[in-house]
Amino acid sequence: MLNWIAFEIAKEIIMAEIVTGCMIIIGNEILSGRTQDTNLAYLAKELNELGVRMVEARVIPDIEETIISTVNECRTRFDYVFTTGGIGPTHDDITTDCIARAFNTKVEMHPDVVDIIKRREAPPEVMASRLRMARIPVGASLIDNPAGGPPGFQLENVFVMAGVPMVMQAMVSTLGKDRIRGAAPVRSRTIGVNLGETQVAADLLEIQNDHPNVDLGSYPYFRKDAYGTNLVMRGTDEAELDVILARVRRMIIDQGAEPIEE
Amino acid sequence: MLNWIAFEIAKEIIMAEIVTGCMIIIGNEILSGRTQDTNLAYLAKELNELGVRMVEARVIPDIEETIISTVNECRTRFDYVFTTGGIGPTHDDITTDCIARAFNTKVEMHPDVVDIIKRREAPPEVMASRLRMARIPVGASLIDNPAGGPPGFQLENVFVMAGVPMVMQAMVSTLGKDRIRGAAPVRSRTIGVNLGETQVAADLLEIQNDHPNVDLGSYPYFRKDAYGTNLVMRGTDEAELDVILARVRRMIIDQGAEPIEE
Numbered sequence: 175m176l177n178w179i180a181f182e183i184a185k186e187i188i189m190a191e192i193v194t195g196c197m198i199i200i201g202n203e204i205l206s207g208r209t210q211d212t213n214l215a216y217l218a219k220e221l222n223e224l225g226v227r228m229v230e231a232r233v234i235p236d237i238e239e240t241i242i243s244t245v246n247e248c249r250t251r252f253d254y255v256f257t258t259g260g261i262g263p264t265h266d267d268i269t270t271d272c273i274a275r276a277f278n279t280k281v282e283m284h285p286d287v288v289d290i291i292k293r294r295e296a297p298p299e300v301m302a303s304r305l306r307m308a309r310i311p312v313g314a315s316l317i318d319n320p321a322g323g324p325p326g327f328q329l330e331n332v333f334v335m336a337g338v339p340m341v342m343q344a345m346v347s348t349l350g351k352d353r354i355r356g357a358a359p360v361r362s363r364t365i366g367v368n369l370g371e372t373q374v375a376a377d378l379l380e381i382q383n384d385h386p387n388v389d390l391g392s393y394p395y396f397r398k399d400a401y402g403t404n405l406v407m408r409g410t411d412e413a414e415l416d417v418i419l420a421r422v423r424r425m426i427i428d429q430g431a432e433p434i435e436e
Numbered sequence: 437m438l439n440w441i442a443f444e445i446a447k448e449i450i451m452a453e454i455v456t457g458c459m460i461i462i463g464n465e466i467l468s469g470r471t472q473d474t475n476l477a478y479l480a481k482e483l484n485e486l487g488v489r490m491v492e493a494r495v496i497p498d499i500e501e502t503i504i505s506t507v508n509e510c511r512t513r514f515d516y517v518f519t520t521g522g523i524g525p526t527h528d529d530i531t532t533d534c535i536a537r538a539f540n541t542k543v544e545m546h547p548d549v550v551d552i553i554k555r556r557e558a559p560p561e562v563m564a565s566r567l568r569m570a571r572i573p574v575g576a577s578l579i580d581n582p583a584g585g586p587p588g589f590q591l592e593n594v595f596v597m598a599g600v601p602m603v604m605q606a607m608v609s610t611l612g613k614d615r616i617r618g619a620a621p622v623r624s625r626t627i628g629v630n631l632g633e634t635q636v637a638a639d640l641l642e643i644q645n646d647h648p649n650v651d652l653g654s655y656p657y658f659r660k661d662a663y664g665t666n667l668v669m670r671g672t673d674e675a676e677l678d679v680i681l682a683r684v685r686r687m688i689i690d691q692g693a694e695p696i697e698e
Binding site: 208218234301303304370374379382387390392395 | 464465469471524558600651652653668698
């Protein structure tokens, strides 16, 4: 019995270690290069604070079958899925219907959203378009939109949000531990050095091998008059990160170079 | 016989209509939000000029099994696949080995790349790291790197390039019609209007229905003192795009608003 409890606790710890998130960016305008996505970087940082690690992102076009199959694949493979884009009022906003189809449910007018939309008056034709945004899949809960417009929604582990960064960020700000059960956030340490990657490669490999739980990355940079490498340590154990940081700093000094601290 | 030729020609036309591209962005630093990807938008535009339509992009971590399975899935589903990231000299640069494993081939020192790398002298340890970048999968052809460093490579329909934007862009600049067989590039027309999406939604739907070959998108924008919508028409037939542009312009004027031309 004690063994069984220990096993359950151990399992819980192991399972809690990494909670995975996947982002699905829906929109032809991102794939054509017309619009530069910035939502991925924003969401990745916010999710990390909630203890969810972004482990994959996909950018897909406004094509019904693609949206449905991508959502269905990702919602089984990852703990949480976050979509952006395609929930506006025009004919190319098809995300809501696709999510409903992916979950085998239907879309209905949500009375709370109808109320929000009707607060602002509009001519009948405009109101009809705006009311498209009150169409919410049956079974979904709403994601508030402090930016002022219609909300997003959550269906099981899938969070459906707007693509306009200002609105997406407003929606993300409402997501808390009541809806997302994360693990420990990833913390990082960064140190720069005006050496090429090749000059630090061997030392880095040694340090990485000594600390398998930490992700040690090196990122070359090229600026006008200088090149160098940023060394980034990422992990959940702050004490371990500080130990590695000290070791990397010493490695840099031993090479006769100067550590550039953030 | 004539029928058969007609069929072959028709097949050629149908098959040539859309040549698909998929981008695989490899790197923990993009998924953590530390680095903002800009390669997708750049590559999408360049590929379009070569007649390849970017229809999906994936951002994946530096994990061997994930890279291999993603490459293998995408290279069968899309006409061309382009990867960025993970071909540098450090321990976290594992893309080359993963590509080789995906294609069931091995990695060997490529004499041409060894020559390029040895042109610049370096201490033995540094040279050893740099020579990691001469490891190229057997059967691959090189992608020149006018930025000055080691090249990328192509294996069948998969193009493997650096993640640093300056280097990636240099590599892309060498890709031409000798290696990439595209179709007609997508052209676009954009017109802005200081109306909300809901005010144009019904008219847009009607125009879209009349022109199924053109992708008509509406993208709301919010600036300091103004909001509005950009209407974007995308398709391969420039004459048809101009017809639609004129119709959209008239629709805006009929609504008493002002068309904002780019």
